[in-house]
Amino acid sequence: xxxxxxxxxxxxxxxxxxxxxxxxxxxxxxxxxxxxxxxxxxxxxxxxxxxxxxxxxxxxxxxxxxxxxxxxxxxxxxxxxxxxxxxxxxxxxxxxxxxxxxxxxxxxxxxxxxxxxxxxxxxxxxxxxxxxxxxxxxxxxxxxxxxxxxxxxxxxxxxxxxxxxxxxxxxxxxxxxxxxxxxx
Numbered sequence: 001x002x003x004x005x006x007x008x009x010x011x012x013x014x015x016x017x018x019x020x021x022x023x024x025x026x027x028x029x030x031x032x033x034x035x036x037x038x039x040x041x042x043x044x045x046x047x048x049x050x051x052x053x054x055x056x057x058x059x060x061x062x063x064x065x066x067x068x069x070x071x072x073x074x075x076x077x078x079x080x081x082x083x084x085x086x087x088x089x090x091x092x093x094x095x096x097x098x099x100x101x102x103x104x105x106x107x108x109x110x111x112x113x114x115x116x117x118x119x120x121x122x123x124x125x126x127x128x129x130x131x132x133x134x135x136x137x138x139x140x141x142x143x144x145x146x147x148x149x150x151x152x153x154x155x156x157x158x159x160x161x162x163x164x165x166x167x168x169x170x171x172x173x174x175x176x177x178x179x180x181x182x183x184x
Contacts (some may be wrong), residue, residue, distance in 0.1 A: 001022070004019045005061055006060055006062065006063055006066045007061070008055075008091065008092070008093050009018065009057050009090075009094070010056045010088065010089075010092075011055055011056075011089045012086050012087065012088055013052045013053055013086070013087040014052065014085055014087070015052065015055060016050050018085050020075060022054060022085070025081065025082050026044050026056065026148055028078060029079070029125065030075045032078055033058060033069055035074075036060075037061075037065055037068070037071075038061035038062060038064070038068070039069070041058070041059050042056070042058040043057070044056040050173050107138060110177075119184065122181070126171075127171070129178075130166055130171050130174040131166060131170075134165055134166055135162070138158055138161070138162055142157075143158075144178060
């Protein structure tokens, strides 16, 4: 069986007055990770400009590729270069899309304590329950505005509009409502 991709979510704390250093440090880490086999991407966000917290994600094709990065001398050097201005506060590792179905945690998560994902069929049903009404609403509101575009552009515009709505508004609500069923 093929090993699933792994996403690591990390929260780090840094002084907001050192934003330029923090941005350069994050970008340096991204540049280093990009050279590792199995690297799938990374990103970061801050809740607001004055926030001390930086939420970072990186993703690798499987546990082996992730371990190669996490145990590498390059990563050790990169982490040590932030000593004194970056504080590591939280780490979570997840596979697949089960992260949509779990509330964020405020404590350190070990590899052995990774949450068990709901069965794929329950994930599919949950996504469909959110996707169907959003798609139907788009059919009545958006489609007449883009009807003259070719199929590729229509699909591009609709997915660019619907994906953030699903990810940030609909799926969190649907999964919160279905949490008891998902965990059963």
